[in-house]
Amino acid sequence: MSSIPDILRPAQQHQADAEIAIRADGLTKHFGDIHAVNGIDLRVRQGQIFGFLGQNGSGKTTTVRMLTTLLRPTDGEAWVGGLDVRHDAQRVRQSIGVALQEAGLDLLQTGRELLRLSARLYNVPRADIEARISYLLEVVDLAGDANRRIREYSGGMQRRLDLASALVHSPAIIFLDEPTTGLDPVSRQYLWEYIERLNKDDGVTFFLTTQYLEEADMLCDEIAILDAGRIVVQGSPRALKATVSDDVISFELGDGARQRGRAIAAVSGLPLVDSARDDGADGVAIYTKSGTTVFPTVVRALDDAGLPFNNLRLANATLDDVFLQATGSRMEPPSAAEGGGEGGGA
Ligand SMILES: Nc1ncnc2c1ncn2[C@@H]1O[C@H](COP(=O)(O)OP(=O)(O)OP(=O)(O)O)[C@@H](O)[C@H]1O
Ligand SMILES: [Mg+2]
Known part of the structure; x- marks a missing residue:
């Protein structure tokens, strides 16, 4: 046997x-x-x-x-x-x-x-x-x-x-x-x-x-x-979102990558900030486990650095944030004309 x-x-x-x-x-x-x-x-x-x-x-x-x-x-x-x-x-x-x-x-x-x-x-x-x-x-x-x-x-x-x-x-x-x-x-x-x-x-x-x-x-x-x-x-999706922190504070800056670099430098050392990234477009995303606590400190840090920002938001992390961290850019939504939506067929 x-x-x-x-x-x-x-x-x-x-x-x-x-x-x-x-x-x-x-x-x-x-x-x-x-x-x-x-x-x-x-x-x-x-x-x-x-x-x-x-x-x-x-x-x-x-x-x-x-x-x-x-x-x-x-x-x-x-x-x-x-x-x-x-x-x-x-x-x-x-x-x-x-x-x-x-x-x-x-x-x-x-x-x-x-x-x-x-x-x-x-x-x-x-x-x-x-x-x-x-x-x-x-x-x-x-x-x-x-x-x-x-x-x-x-x-x-x-x-x-x-x-x-x-x-x-x-x-x-x-x-x-x-x-x-x-x-x-x-x-x-x-x-x-x-x-x-x-x-x-x-x-x-x-x-x-x-x-x-x-x-x-x-x-x-x-x-x-x-x-x-x-x-x-x-x-x-849940596990992946958990890897990028719970909350995301994001904002836009009028002017180019250099401004975004300065903003990232200004907020990166703040208490409870896990990381900050350039989103590849006009914005910066800050990852934290504690958005409501960090939010006012971000505003102050940007003001102190003389960086005018707009569209400041606090949100839960989404797959978009996972995507940004994994690939270095945000996902472009597909255009409506794509994928055979209108007319379709062969
Ligand atoms: N038959 C082919 N001959 C040569 N290159 C090809 C062929 N099919 C796909 N490719 C190339 O392979 C790469 C991947 O293409 P693929 O169609 O798999 O992408 P996709 O993720 O499905 O894109 P989309 O979101 O536009 O549908 C692209 O660079 C594409 O140009
Ligand atoms: Mg395809």
């Missing part, structure tokens, strides 16, 4: 891995000289909503395309639902749902026709197709528009249809690449609720990329911040 450790080791290993929905080790993609993704390590547990945050061009879509088998990694390995994305691509695709940044919808079809086609492509049992489609149309609030052509849909409706189409085969893991970029606030809220419902009721794991920090804060159990193809911080 084998020794007990030999028997136990593989079993334990297997059990640990069974809880991991998405795993990447050293995942890398270079396009010639462009190092889009530079050695990403990830563990997304089953049932998590995992947020992947980063500026334009930081490598979000490239990572999603590798994890969903649409792009071959230059180096590294990844498993989705326990399946190797390079060697088991077909089975990975059958077991996941994907809504890409650019929805490739056929504008001449009706919403219902598109969902029927998806259902057949994913081998949904024939007897289940119509019930499944009716359910999904209800959920994404398109039941009343199901027989209209997709070209008549607004950008938000197209995004919701694309999402429904990623769900026809009831996948346990869903990848959404900037699902809410370009949506109006109402549609965005609606999509958040839907993602939460699928996660809570059906235990669906989500991997979503976003440029909206408050979206990640609200929805995600865990986030990773990506900068130039590398993960610079990872953790729960």
Whole structure:
């Protein structure tokens, strides 16, 4: 008989891995000289909503395309639902749902026709197709528009249809690449609720990329911040916010980096100030555990230094502050025209 450790080791290993929905080790993609993704390590547990945050061009879509088998990694390995994305691509695709940044919808079809086609492509049992489609149309609030052509849909409706189409085969893991970029606030809220419902009721794991920090804060159990193809911080939103102090005092100065440097020097030594940083635009952010105590001392210090400031604020630390500390600049919110919001389609 084998020794007990030999028997136990593989079993334990297997059990640990069974809880991991998405795993990447050293995942890398270079396009010639462009190092889009530079050695990403990830563990997304089953049932998590995992947020992947980063500026334009930081490598979000490239990572999603590798994890969903649409792009071959230059180096590294990844498993989705326990399946190797390079060697088991077909089975990975059958077991996941994907809504890409650019929805490739056929504008001449009706919403219902598109969902029927998806259902057949994913081998949904024939007897289940119509019930499944009716359910999904209800959920994404398109039941009343199901027989209209997709070209008549607004950008938000197209995004919701694309999402429904990623769900026809009831996948346990869903990848959404900037699902809410370009949506109006109402549609965005609606999509958040839907993602939460699928996660809570059906235990669906989500991997979503976003440029909206408050979206990640609200929805995600865990986030990773990506900068130039590398993960610079990872953790729960709450834990990450705790790393940057509890409170942030921020203000703006009219005139250039030199003024900001002087202001940082003036406040850095004050009691209870943890740190102070240039926010890369017009402002300075001061981190402290005790904002109300520090606030008046900051005002005095700036006055004493002869530095006129405006827009002085005290707030709780947000993911924006985490992002600033991790990457050295604030996240630019995506422009409304981005991400296929208006018109969308191919
Ligand atoms: N097929 C390609 N060929 C060459 N370079 C590419 C290709 N796809 C992406 N890149 C480059 O890789 C880098 C990362 O791009 P990627 O699309 O992954 O970023 P992103 O984080 O999704 O950005 P966005 O927020 O704008 O969607 C960019 O510099 C981009 O120009
Ligand atoms: Mg992208």
